[in-house]
Amino acid sequence: MVNPVDLSVRLGPLELRNPVIAASGCFGYGVEYAGVVDLATLGGVAVKGLFLTEREGHPPERIVETPSGMVNAIGLQGIGVHRFIREKMPELRDRGATVLVNICGSTLDEYVELARILSDVEGVAALELNISCPNIKEGGITFGCSLPGTHQVVSAVRRVTPLPVIPKLTPNVTDVAAFARAAEDAGADAVSLVNTFLAMVIDVETRRPELSNVVGGLSGPAIRPIAVRMVYECRQAVKIPVIGMGGIASARDAIEFFIAGASAIQIGTANFVDPFIWGKVLSGIAEYMTRHSIARISDLVGTLDTTAREQQWTSS
Amino acid sequence: MLSVFSVVNQKYHRSPNHEITKCPYTSLVVVDVDAEVVANTRLSADYNVIALAAPAIASDVKPGQFVMVRVGTGSDPLLRRPFSVFEILRDERGRATAITLLNKRVGVGTRLLFKMERGHVVPVLGPLGRPFEPVEPPIRAWLVAGGVGLAPFATLAETLRTRAVDVTLFYGGRSATDLFYVDWFQRLGVRTVLTTEDGTQGERGRVTLPLERALRSIDREQPIMMYACGPEPMLEAVAHLARRFDRPSQVSVERVMGCGLGGCYSCVIRVRQHHGGSHFVRSCIGGPVFRGDEIVW
Numbered sequence: 001m002v003n004p005v006d007l008s009v010r011l012g013p014l015e016l017r018n019p020v021i022a023a024s025g026c027f028g029y030g031v032e033y034a035g036v037v038d039l040a041t042l043g044g045v046a047v048k049g050l051f052l053t054e055r056e057g058h059p060p061e062r063i064v065e066t067p068s069g070m071v072n073a074i075g076l077q078g079i080g081v082h083r084f085i086r087e088k089m090p091e092l093r094d095r096g097a098t099v100l101v102n103i104c105g106s107t108l109d110e111y112v113e114l115a116r117i118l119s120d121v122e123g124v125a126a127l128e129l130n131i132s133c134p135n136i137k138e139g140g141i142t143f144g145c146s147l148p149g150t151h152q153v154v155s156a157v158r159r160v161t162p163l164p165v166i167p168k169l170t171p172n173v174t175d176v177a178a179f180a181r182a183a184e185d186a187g188a189d190a191v192s193l194v195n196t197f198l199a200m201v202i203d204v205e206t207r208r209p210e211l212s213n214v215v216g217g218l219s220g221p222a223i224r225p226i227a228v229r230m231v232y233e234c235r236q237a238v239k240i241p242v243i244g245m246g247g248i249a250s251a252r253d254a255i256e257f258f259i260a261g262a263s264a265i266q267i268g269t270a271n272f273v274d275p276f277i278w279g280k281v282l283s284g285i286a287e288y289m290t291r292h293s294i295a296r297i298s299d300l301v302g303t304l305d306t307t308a309r310e311q312q313w314t315s316s
Numbered sequence: 317m318l319s320v321f322s323v324v325n326q327k328y329h330r331s332p333n334h335e336i337t338k339c340p341y342t343s344l345v346v347v348d349v350d351a352e353v354v355a356n357t358r359l360s361a362d363y364n365v366i367a368l369a370a371p372a373i374a375s376d377v378k379p380g381q382f383v384m385v386r387v388g389t390g391s392d393p394l395l396r397r398p399f400s401v402f403e404i405l406r407d408e409r410g411r412a413t414a415i416t417l418l419n420k421r422v423g424v425g426t427r428l429l430f431k432m433e434r435g436h437v438v439p440v441l442g443p444l445g446r447p448f449e450p451v452e453p454p455i456r457a458w459l460v461a462g463g464v465g466l467a468p469f470a471t472l473a474e475t476l477r478t479r480a481v482d483v484t485l486f487y488g489g490r491s492a493t494d495l496f497y498v499d500w501f502q503r504l505g506v507r508t509v510l511t512t513e514d515g516t517q518g519e520r521g522r523v524t525l526p527l528e529r530a531l532r533s534i535d536r537e538q539p540i541m542m543y544a545c546g547p548e549p550m551l552e553a554v555a556h557l558a559r560r561f562d563r564p565s566q567v568s569v570e571r572v573m574g575c576g577l578g579g580c581y582s583c584v585i586r587v588r589q590h591h592g593g594s595h596f597v598r599s600c601i602g603g604p605v606f607r608g609d610e611i612v613w
Contacts, residue, residue, distance in 0.1 A: 032578035272575035
């Protein structure tokens with residue numbers, strides 16, 4: 001028997017019914033999965049990164065598998081913000097999804113314009129700023145790899161929207177905590193991390209790159225320990241909540257991120273392998289909390305014990 | 317807010333939205349079945365037919381649809397593999413109990429599936445994708461298969477023969493050892509036209525050779541529908557023949573696929589738009605079956 005536990009989380013002004021969010025770029029626009037999972041049972045749905053206009057994305061091949069991971073270079077194929085609002089938002093609202101809209105621009109003005117447009121749309125719960133996509137040249141990452149750039153884009157968006165602003169950070173920097181601080185200083189309500197790690201795979205027989213874009217972003221269980229470390233570093237560096245992600249494929253993996261300091265987590269690649277993962281992770285978290293007498297999920301966040309280990313007396 | 321989640325530990329997970337009719341994506345009910353391997357028949361050194369106990373999928377799947385199979389147990393290989401459903405197996409009362417997959421050993425995943433023993437349990441997600449549209453008499457059906465591309469045609473041929481459609485299978489492979497189930501199709505009343513590239517069985521050459529002859533010789537007044545599955549250059553050749561002879565075609569494409577549900581955007585193919593131009597369509601939910609004249613080859 002499972003005792004009721006409180007899974008609700010508060011990320012600054014953003015309240016979620018539970019801490020498990022579908023990661024952007026791994027869940028389409030959410031509606032694709034409505035036949036598989038009740039979207040209202042998720043903590044949130046971070047929709048695929050949106051530009052102002054439609055984008056074609058890169059030609060295939062777009063993904064390649066690696067040991068315990070995959071490298072992707074989709075190139076942000078997307079329908080643009082206007083079609084999203086018209087074609088996808090009504091269904092997301094009907095289904096009771098908590099929608100985090102991931103936005104991406106080539107220029108500062110595009111981020112600002114996207115934020116303005118989405119601020120007036122009913123049912124948008126928060127903006128996740130994609131300043132970390134490794135797969136397109138013309139934007140996003142140029143802000144995410146520079147401290148002044150990160151500060152600039154976050155504060156510009158902050159000025160024009162009442163919605164919670166959550167920049168999504170890239171791990172492809174030397175000191176990710178410095179970027180979390182820059183985001184916090186600029187008025188971010190939370191930060192989410194990590195996006196994918198720049199990577200590439202070569203077919204040695206043909207000596208050709210496996211991806212049409214040559215390089216892509218690595219995700220999946222292979223990156224999880226690095227992501228946990230980065231979440232831990234950011235938790236130490238900022239007061240705003242941290243949303244953790246990177247290779248989470250089970251309740252155990254999610255709990256590791258909570259202990260490291262994540263107030264909520266996102267699941268991406270693992271959803272490709274098991275689209276029914278959501279209920280399993282949520283029930284696994286609840287079971288863990290019951291077993292450890294933790295009433296509220298927030299009581300688990302950042303509880304890493306680094307004190308010296310005591311010798312255990314064990315009878316053999 | 318207090319939330320209680322019951323531990324999900326059923327044999328399969330059923331989607332929660334049976335009643336929803338708005339969802340334009342794949343099947344209304346997608347299930348993940350822990351399917352037991354009930355038989356694994358090696359057809360040759362590289363091909364096998366593996367039977368998986370999955371009644372929930374077997375009873376629902378339509379010709380041309382596919383399943384995503386998790387062939388590994390750990391995280392390497394990480395992703396599921398897409399497979400067309402080959403046969404639907406029934407018990408003595410006629411209830412669908414299992415599906416089979418026609419597998420060719422080429423990579424890591426297919427090698428695991430080739431070796432898999434009876435009793436092994438594999439997660440199978442489906443049914444997925446847009447199926448073939450079966451025709452009715454007097455339209456004749458011409459199925460064009462290349463190698464392992466035979467897979468979706470067993471269930472399609474059954475459906476068509478049940479409707480008393482006149483069916484011909486044009487089936488090509490590299491060698492005689494790449495052609496299977498020819499008797500099976502013949503017993504169903506399907507006319508078979510075989511080709512091998514080395515001439516060891518049927519006509520020597522590619523499958524499009526007899527297909528083109530047949531297109532040239534058939535009465536213009538006789539309506540036909542061409543269905544094709546196989547390597548992409550073969551699909552392209554079939555679509556071009558269809559256009560040249562002004563005949564309709566449906567082709568089933570195979571792309572590198574990450575999820576099968578429209579989440580990852582990896583399996584795209586370029587498709588013509590109504591108002592001109594073209595765009596990338598996810599073959600998992602927009603296909604895998606497309607009209608031959610929709611695709612930009």
